[in-house]
Amino acid sequence: MAKHIVYHIPVCPFSQRLEILLALRGQRDAVEFRVVDITKPRDPELLAKTRGTTALPVLETSDGRILKESLVILRYLDEALEGRALRRADPVEHAIESMLIAREGPFTMAGYLFVMNQDRNQRDAHRDKVLALYRDINDFLVDQNPDGPYLFDDFGLAETVFTPVFKRFWFLEYYEDFTLPAEGGYDRVRQWRDACMAHPATGQVTQEEIVKLYYDYALGAGNGALPAGRAVSSFAIQPKWQDRPMPPRDKYAGSASDHALGLAS
Numbered sequence: 001m002a003k004h005i006v007y008h009i010p011v012c013p014f015s016q017r018l019e020i021l022l023a024l025r026g027q028r029d030a031v032e033f034r035v036v037d038i039t040k041p042r043d044p045e046l047l048a049k050t051r052g053t054t055a056l057p058v059l060e061t062s063d064g065r066i067l068k069e070s071l072v073i074l075r076y077l078d079e080a081l082e083g084r085a086l087r088r089a090d091p092v093e094h095a096i097e098s099m100l101i102a103r104e105g106p107f108t109m110a111g112y113l114f115v116m117n118q119d120r121n122q123r124d125a126h127r128d129k130v131l132a133l134y135r136d137i138n139d140f141l142v143d144q145n146p147d148g149p150y151l152f153d154d155f156g157l158a159e160t161v162f163t164p165v166f167k168r169f170w171f172l173e174y175y176e177d178f179t180l181p182a183e184g185g186y187d188r189v190r191q192w193r194d195a196c197m198a199h200p201a202t203g204q205v206t207q208e209e210i211v212k213l214y215y216d217y218a219l220g221a222g223n224g225a226l227p228a229g230r231a232v233s234s235f236a237i238q239p240k241w242q243d244r245p246m247p248p249r250d251k252y253a254g255s256a257s258d259h260a261l262g263l264a265s
Contacts, residue, residue, distance in 0.1 A: 007034050030077075
């Protein structure tokens with residue numbers, strides 16, 4: 001029987017959402033994942049399928065139709081796979097989890113803009129923006145379920161959406177020394193974040209992997225682009241990230257060389 005196919009970048013948070021869903025549903029083998037090397041031009045065959053767009057992940061259904069946008073793909077798989085759906089069955093509860101999910105886009109964008117920032121003088125402004133979004137999520141969770149740890153009684157659709165982003169924000173800890181303040185206003189979202197990241201279905205990536213692969217993002221070069229003076233992207237599939245040294249934490253000091261990053265002999 002033909003499987004759904006997902007074309008993806010393994011470290012991509014939007015792809016990890018799909019992997020978490022499959023793990024939670026006990027159907028890891030229901031989808032075939034095919035890795036796309038974003039440091040090279042897209043395969044013409046894939047571009048023909050996507051009608052020229054390059055954003056990932058992309059899902060090709062078992063009958064050959066193409067679906068784009070990770071939240072669309074996530075909801076499609078949740079509805080199409082056999083078994084109990086991850087989304088809340090109660091319409092009001094589903095609306096509530098959807099209101100939380102609607103906060104993910106601005107939250108993710110703020111974190112990526114922060115790590116890609118190259119102006120030391122703008123660090124506080126980016127930090128304040130991220131913290132404001134954390135506080136907003138904190139207030140929402142306090143209103144809906146003050147006792148936690150999840151939005152409802154268990155890890156669900158909203159957790160599946162946010163957890164990969166929480167894990168990508170390891171790059172903020174490493175490159176910007178970002179942590180949630182200990183004072184009030186963050187306790188509930190910290191509880192939620194920590195419970196999400198500790199869930200056994202979310203272990204597809206590690207902190208070391210994120211820090212190493214997103215080094216070029218910390219230099220302002222995203223999606224496989226090359227920082228000035230470099231010939232190999234930190235998103236290169238080879239050499240394997242496990243064989244590379246940890247990159248320098250001071251992103252404002254300029255790029256380390258390909259050799260220093262373990263990307264070239």
